[in-house]
Amino acid sequence: MLLNRNKEELYFEIALGEKGEKIKRYSLKVGEGIAGKVAETGIPIIENDVENNPFFTSKFDSLTSFKTKSLLCVPLVYQDEIIGVIEVINKKGKSKFSKNDLKLLQAIANQASIAIKNALLYQDLKNLFFDTIESLVSAIDAKDPYTHGHSKRVSEVAVMIAKEINNSESFLEKVKLAGLLHDIGKIGIDERILTKKDKLTQEEREIIKKHPTIGRRILEPIELLKDIIPGVEEHHERYDGSGYPKGLRGDRISLLGRIISVADVLDALTSDRPYRKGLEVELAVLEISKLSGIEFDPFIVSILNDLYKRGKLNCFGS
Numbered sequence: 195m196l197l198n199r200n201k202e203e204l205y206f207e208i209a210l211g212e213k214g215e216k217i218k219r220y221s222l223k224v225g226e227g228i229a230g231k232v233a234e235t236g237i238p239i240i241e242n243d244v245e246n247n248p249f250f251t252s253k254f255d256s257l258t259s260f261k262t263k264s265l266l267c268v269p270l271v272y273q274d275e276i277i278g279v280i281e282v283i284n285k286k287g288k289s290k291f292s293k294n295d296l297k298l299l300q301a302i303a304n305q306a307s308i309a310i311k312n313a314l315l316y317q318d319l320k321n322l323f324f325d326t327i328e329s330l331v332s333a334i335d336a337k338d339p340y341t342h343g344h345s346k347r348v349s350e351v352a353v354m355i356a357k358e359i360n361n362s363e364s365f366l367e368k369v370k371l372a373g374l375l376h377d378i379g380k381i382g383i384d385e386r387i388l389t390k391k392d393k394l395t396q397e398e399r400e401i402i403k404k405h406p407t408i409g410r411r412i413l414e415p416i417e418l419l420k421d422i423i424p425g426v427e428e429h430h431e432r433y434d435g436s437g438y439p440k441g442l443r444g445d446r447i448s449l450l451g452r453i454i455s456v457a458d459v460l461d462a463l464t465s466d467r468p469y470r471k472g473l474e475v476e477l478a479v480l481e482i483s484k485l486s487g488i489e490f491d492p493f494i495v496s497i498l499n500d501l502y503k504r505g506k507l508n509c510f511g512s
């Protein structure tokens with residue numbers, strides 16, 4: 195069991211045994227029950243007769259119709275900070291939990307504390323990283339009222355598509371980041387061109403077309419973002435090879451690029467623009483389907499249609 199952030203409650207991170215899944219849904223106040231006492235004081239408890247222990251709570255036994263007879267509970271400590279407890283219940287056979295059992299469990303707890311603390315720190319760092327990128331991106335989007343929230347929505351629908359292909363956490367993270375950052379290169383484009391209400395000149399269009407390449411250059415120095423560069427650089431490539439900047443064709447365009455391209459256009463079509471109202475999501479999906487195999491990868495378009503039929507895209511469109 196781990197202590198929550200404000201150190202008031204223990205929650206089950208891992209609960210093994212036949213009642214494990216059931217018990218994982220519950221938590222315990224610090225100071226409550228034997229585990230709560232250990233979390234409060236940092237002192238291990240061996241109890242071979244729980245019924246006579248004043249701290250024992252039968253809360254979990256009554257929830258799971260399990261019968262606790264004996265238990266051994268040690269704190270998880272990392273650099274003098276209590277981060278949780280490990281508890282083992284009902285020693286097998288006739289023998290009781292002994293000092294040796296305690297020593298063994300403490301040795302396991304020492305190893306576990308380091309691993310758990312590392313994982314928690316890593317998670318914190320990752321959250322900070324995502325939060326920072328999200329606020330950076332929304333600051334950029336906010337400059338143009340017509341693209342407000344665009345990158346976040348692209349990222350969300352791209353992740354929906356990606357989940358249908360490969361549910362691995364690392365892949366989904368890449369897709370999420372590529373969606374958020376796909377237009378980051380627009381930082382380097384003159385704002386007067388980006389927000390121009392009249393028709394763009396040929397020259398202005400060529401300038402805007404540089405944003406995927408500028409995006410790549412912005413991200414290149416960031417080690418953690420290297421893998422998502424293809425998604426940023428190739429989100430305006432077209433399946434038939436008529437896109438930019440490189441004119442890549444078919445599967446030569448990265449999977450990230452093919453996903454972001456569909457997600458990007460879906461949001462663009464369903465969003466209002468100064469000169470037109472956004473399309474209904476049904477019509478937007480239809481428009482994209484017409485360009486399947488031309489502008490978009492047919493496989494990604496089929497996933498989009500499937501998501502639409504399952505009602506997953508209802509958040510889009512007016």
Ligand SMILES: [Fe+2]
Nearest residue numbers: 376377429430
């Ligand atoms: Fe773009």
